[in-house]
Amino acid sequence: MKGLVIKNTGSWYTVFTEDGRCVESKIKGNFRLKGIRTTNPVAVGDRVEIEENREGTAFICQIEERKNYIIRRASNLSKQAHIIAANVDQAMLIVTVNYPITTTVFIDRFLATAEAYRVPVKLVFNKIDRYKAEDKEYMQGLIHLYTSIGYPCTTLCAKTEEGLDGLRADLKDKITVLSGHSGVGKSTIINKLIPGVSLRTGDISEYHNKGMHTTTFSEMVALPEGGYLIDTPGIKGFGTIDMEDAEISHYFPEIFKVSAGCKFGNCTHRHEPGCAVLRAVEEHYISESRYKSYLSILEDKEESKYREEY
Ligand SMILES: Nc1nc2c(ncn2[C@@H]2O[C@H](COP(=O)(O)OP(=O)(O)OP(=O)(O)O)[C@@H](O)[C@H]2O)c(=O)[nH]1
Ligand SMILES: [Zn+2]
Numbered sequence: 001m002k003g004l005v006i007k008n009t010g011s012w013y014t015v016f017t018e019d020g021r022c023v024e025s026k027i028k029g030n031f032r033l034k035g036i037r038t039t040n041p042v043a044v045g046d047r048v049e050i051e052e053n054r055e056g057t058a059f060i061c062q063i064e065e066r067k068n069y070i071i072r073r074a075s076n077l078s079k080q081a082h083i084i085a086a087n088v089d090q091a092m093l094i095v096t097v098n099y100p101i102t103t104t105v106f107i108d109r110f111l112a113t114a115e116a117y118r119v120p121v122k123l124v125f126n127k128i129d130r131y132k133a134e135d136k137e138y139m140q141g142l143i144h145l146y147t148s149i150g151y152p153c154t155t156l157c158a159k160t161e162e163g164l165d166g167l168r169a170d171l172k173d174k175i176t177v178l179s180g181h182s183g184v185g186k187s188t189i190i191n192k193l194i195p196g197v198s199l200r201t202g203d204i205s206e207y208h209n210k211g212m213h214t215t216t217f218s219e220m221v222a223l224p225e226g227g228y229l230i231d232t233p234g235i236k237g238f239g240t241i242d243m244e245d246a247e248i249s250h251y252f253p254e255i256f257k258v259s260a261g262c263k264f265g266n267c268t269h270r271h272e273p274g275c276a277v278l279r280a281v282e283e284h285y286i287s288e289s290r291y292k293s294y295l296s297i298l299e300d301k302e303e304s305k306y307r308e309e310y
Helices: 104-117 133-149 164-171 186-193 245-251 253-259 276-282 288-307
Strands: 002-009 012-017 022-027 047-052 058-063 069-073 080-086 090-095 121-125 153-155 175-179 203-207 213-219 228-231
Touching: 012 047, 012 058, 022 047, 080 175, 090 104, 090 164, 104 121, 104 133, 104 245, 104 288, 121 133, 133 153, 133 253, 133 288, 153 164, 164 186, 175 186, 186 228, 245 253, 245 288, 253 276, 253 288, 276 288
Parallel strands: 022 058, 090 121, 090 175, 121 153, 175 228
Antiparallel strands: 002 012, 002 047, 002 213, 012 022, 047 058, 069 080, 203 213
C-alpha cells in the first residue's frame, strides 16, 4: 500500500494511505541519505510503501525518491541534520513591511536558501490594513522588485480576510511551508485557513546538553480544500545550507544571470576587475538591497569560518 507520511513522532510515522486511512508505521531496514547524517531517515512529505500487519500497524519498506527536502542542523557544531519535510511544493514567506518590519536581508536570505533547496517561494505581504501611505509605497517597490526577479507577490489582510481566498487557491493540493518573522501573522492565517487547528511550530526537537538528539516531532496539517501546511518558525526553521563562496550568487537569480559577463570565472563580485555584477549594481539593473544581502551572506560565511560553525 502506498501513502504519504504526515506525522513523525520519534520512531513512529503516521502514513495517510491511498485509500484514505491513517496507519501508524515504523521503519523496516536501513534507510540512508547520501551526504547528510539525519536524525530521521523518513520525514513528513515522504511518499512511502508500507506493509501492514495484523495489529493494524505497518512497516515502511520503501521511500520514493524525493524531489527536494529541507533540513535543520541539530546544532551549529553538529553535522547531523533533521529533515523538516520532503517533497515541498512551495514556500509562502509571510512578510510585513511594518508592525513588525521584515528586512530585505531577511527576505533575501530566505529566498537564497529556498533556491538552494529548489523550493519555489511566494511572498505574501500581510497586515495591509495597518500601512500608512509611505509603508504602502515601500511595499509596492518591494513587490515590483521581487516580481521582476521571478518571485510572485500577493497582499493580504488576515484580519479582515481580504486576499484570503487568493491564498487558499494558491495552497490547494500543494505541500506548502509557511514561514516568516515572529508576529507577521502566521498563526492568524493558519487559524483562518483551518478553523480550530492548533498547529504551531511544525517541528520541535529536543537535545540534551551533550547535543544528543532525544525526540523529534513534525507534522503537516491538511487543508480543507486539499493540500498540506507545514509551519516553521522563522528563517532558522527553514534550515541553513552550506554554500561555497562562488555558489552563493547562484541563489540570487538576477545576480547569477549577469555574472556570466564577469571577467573571472571565480569572481565573488566584490572588488574584482571586469565584474559584470558590480557594473549592473552601479547601473541599477541589480538592486542595491539585493546586492547588500548577497554580501551579508558572504561576510557571514567568512566570520563563521573562525567560529567553526560549519
Ligand atoms: N492589523 C492586523 N493585524 C494582524 C493581521 N494579521 C495578524 N495580525 C495580528 O498580529 C499579531 C501577531 O499575529 P500572529 O498570528 O500571532 O503572528 P505569528 O506570525 O504567528 O507570530 P509567532 O507566533 O510569534 O511566530 C496578532 O495580534 C494578530 O492579531 C492583519 O492582517 N492585520
Ligand atoms: Zn563578478
